[in-house]
Amino acid sequence: MVTSVPNCKALPRDEKRSCKRQQTKDLQQGWLENLQASGPAGREAWQVQLWLGLFAVNRRQLGARPGLLTISMATIREHLDGGYGQLLEAMLLDPALQISLNGPSNHRRNPNENLARELLELFSLGEGNYSEGDVKEAARALTGYRLKADGQMELMPRRHDPGPHTILGRTEAFEAPSLAAWLAEQPATARHIARRVWRRCIGTEPSPERLEAVSTAWRAQDLSLPWLMQTLASSPEAEQSQRQGLRLRDPLELVVRSLQLLGSDHPDAIAISLRGLRAMGQAPFEPPSVKGWPVNEEWLNLRWLQARRRTLQQLLADEEVWDTRQLPSTLAANLTDLPPLALALPAAADRDSVAALFADPVWQLGLSPALR
Structure with a gap:
């Protein structure tokens, strides 16, 4: 699917x-609303969010075209039922990812290695599984791609190095x-990719033996993304993480589940949430680096933790949000994987109970919603 994205660059400075x-x-507002969807639509949105974290692009890197990230989201969504190889190919030609890693400036006369290096280190093999020679040859193979006016990438033969290139022992054009x-x-x-997804979804580090078993079986399934997600969701490690509270939710997950519980559609709810997410370190589409956002224990930063508490307090204190709430009649026992420390569930869905729930550590724990 081709998605046309407005280009602000041609407009006068103020415009x-x-x-x-x-x-x-x-x-950002649209995505925060999409993530609140229930059922299959919500699960799909969270899986898109997962892969946005692995193919990380900060919207600030896109200059006058932050909307190019809508193409990234559409591309990921189209490949969720396929294999990782197909997703990798599509994302390698994703305009936002290309721009963020200097892909369009990669010319056969002056190869730029940025995209090639991250391709090998983050999006495929992982550090230690390739040589500097592989990086240089991959950079040559990726020369010549330019961004068209419609926001799609095209290969320009006069800018491309036709090879042959030798990469990981294979020589071809x-x-x-x-x-x-x-x-x-x-x-x-x-x-490498199974480990990255495991860490982000389950929170723990897989043992070498389990990682080898899962990755070998995944290869036998042609790197099927649905197979990987289902395998991780049903794994004993996921059950253990959930039962023992081993994964700290990402700020985005915490805010979205809090908004879902409150059920308010007032603009204040979105505004407070976006300000809070920035303070927590996870404003939508603003990953800190090409490696993506922190994972699990990496979120244990005092400033970020204080911002979590403050944002949930502000959501609950806003009278417009509270007056437009659509809370359930009762706070059910299954709202958390572990019993809250300071609140017995089920409980009446009043302001004091919701405040106690939001302040409880167990509200912050749980598997990635991409696995639900």
Whole structure:
């Protein structure tokens, strides 16, 4: 699916700033609302969010076109039922990812290694499983891609190094699709990506034996994304993490589940949430680096933890949000995986009970909603 994205760059200076602000506002508010959906739509949105964290692009890197991230989301959504190899190929030609890693400036006469290095280190093999020679050859294979006016990438032969290129022992005239396919065949890719998804969804570190077993079986399933998600969701490690509270929810997960419980559609709820998410370190579409957002225990930062508590307090204290609430009649026992420390569930859904729930540590614990 081709998604056309407005380009603010051609507008006068004042209008350009306004255009960028509006695109960013629409992007962040719209996504926060999408993540609140229930059922299959909500699960799909959280799986898109998961892969946005692995193919991380900060909207500030896109200059006058932050809306290009809508193409990234559409691309990920289209590949959720397929294999990782196909997703990798599609994302390697994603305009936002290309721009963020200097892909369009990668010319055969002056290869830029940024995209190639992150492709090998983060999106496929993992550190230690490739050589500097592989990086240089992959950079040559990725030369020549430019952004068209409609926001899609195209290969310009006069800018492309036709090879042959030797990458991981294979010599051929690689381009982005064939390179992605070759990388997806490598056992190291299955291990590295399975580990990254495991860490983000379950929170714990897989043992070498379990990682090898899961990644080997995943390769036998042609790197099927549904198979991987189902396997992780039903794993004993996921059950243990849930039962023992081993995963600290990402700020985005914490805010969304709090909004879902309150049920308010007042603009104040979104405004407070977005301000709070920025203070917590996870404003939508603003990952701190190409490695994505922190994971689990990496969120244990005093400033961020204080922002979590403060944001939930502000949501509950806002009279407009409270007056437009659509709380259930009772706070059910299954709202948390572990019994709250300071509140017995089920409980009446009044302001004091919700405040006690929001302040309780167990409200912050749980598996990634991408696994639900």
